[in-house]
Amino acid sequence: MNFSCPILAPHTISNSLVKDPRKLQLINALVSHLHTFARETSLDHAEWTKVVEFLTRAGKESTDYKNEFILLSDIMGLSALVDELTHPKPAGCTDSCEAGPFYVPNAPEVPSGASLAKVGTTGEAMFFNGTVKNTKGQGIRGAKIDVWQADGDGIYDVQYPGTTEANDRGKIVAEDDGTFCYRGILPTAYPIPSDGPGGDLLRTLGRHPHRAAHIHFMLNAPGYDDLTTALYPSHSPFLGTDPVFATRKSLICQVVEERDPKRWEAMGFKNREVTRGRVWVWSFGFVLASVEEVEEFKRQRAKAKL
């Protein structure tokens, strides 16, 4: 008494009703890779259940200031890859990296030479010295540089409860020749949040959560492609084992100690602002691509891909 009746062939479903061709491409590619992943690994139901629980927890535990899916993407190197794909840099230009979670738009504009660190900020005195040039080596006029960084305790202003004013943060208006400088605090290393699913993944991988010390920069100038990047001091620990794969060889800088009080004064420091008898001097030359150069680069890349 077997009445199994194979009268219909199910699954004539296709995704051809998707109107947006880009969405169709993304969904088809995603489904194809998910299925291949499951087949390759013979993913079983118990493992799938654990993944469902893990992703559900990631959603539940995400807040406005700590998104676990961003952390998971960071830890798997996907964020760094997406940044590379989104912001391809023609040869000779400064490499980009992700803005991270602590960028705040509309930071207060300050002139070049200003101090970004309020009196009493924890950490050692630092003098940052920069140029903004194009690929021909010419200083760029009209450049503005958003800077944001942690203090000497590895903490951003927005992480302190009740913060209302910007600290270790500001939008510097460069000189007409593209040079700029600011006084501040040498940043120190800090860990990414590891109290949720992202931290669990790091622990499973036997990896630590500590990012190398760094300063974030976002540069813009009329006629040039925006650049979001970060610089790392070569003395920082964790440079080779960044949990989010954001360090770039080209972005690691030798920061030097200045022990001459006369030079501190020339930089704008008062003696009492300098602890441990030194000011850290950090210099870097940013190179921006023009909008036309980036367009041309993208065209070439798309052509090479075909």
Added chain:
Amino acid sequence: MNFSCPILAPHTISNSLVKDPRKLQLINALVSHLHTFARETSLDHAEWTKVVEFLTRAGKESTDYKNEFILLSDIMGLSALVDELTHPKPAGCTDSCEAGPFYVPNAPEVPSGASLAKVGTTGEAMFFNGTVKNTKGQGIRGAKIDVWQADGDGIYDVQYPGTTEANDRGKIVAEDDGTFCYRGILPTAYPIPSDGPGGDLLRTLGRHPHRAAHIHFMLNAPGYDDLTTALYPSHSPFLGTDPVFATRKSLICQVVEERDPKRWEAMGFKNREVTRGRVWVWSFGFVLASVEEVEEFKRQRAKAKL
């Protein structure tokens, strides 16, 4: 004044510290496919941000009774694939499919021939007639069959507020020769939840949320591999366009109308229980694999894969 100092080569990170070889395999395969997906599609930062927001919403909107990640997996055909990979069936055995969200363990045991639908349950009378056999065609002794299904309104007992007693649900103890039957209600089609990210994906794909009508079964017998499956009546709409890819040609059954009141009585129905002058008669022969057959089948499959 370019002080970019390429003194360190970052990213010497590997996943080789993962202790569990299976976890290492899964994580490496997942990362590899995610990266290939991003490269193939040139995934950009704006698209990545939308995916992050979508996944975060899926986590936030998931409840104990509606998990959006399960729905997304279902809609992308991943759940059906994982079921196939987890429960490979030797030739001649009944195909399996996912239990879905409405399975409740420890349903009340009832003898074969009982009614699973309380008086007053919406829907048309149905008589289900089954056999549980092995691959040699012999009736299996000691089989128990968990049954759960929606009523004539497409609603499960647990979906009614304040439900305390099982309805359209029960664990049937088969006869010693492996036959069993029960009286109940013909199930009707109902949609999967579409008020969250899963529903958004369906709409993007131009697909509907309606599952074909079905009855869930979970069979177990000493010495045999458990079987979780579902059967579909051939008269149901949506059979070829199941949103979760769970219908199988082999699980679609021709359900026949019985219009003879004498036969209704023989099945155990009272005349007043029969509306529209008919009882739907649904018959199916389940075939279970023995534990040894499944082990042997898995060994063969693993060998073929190598």
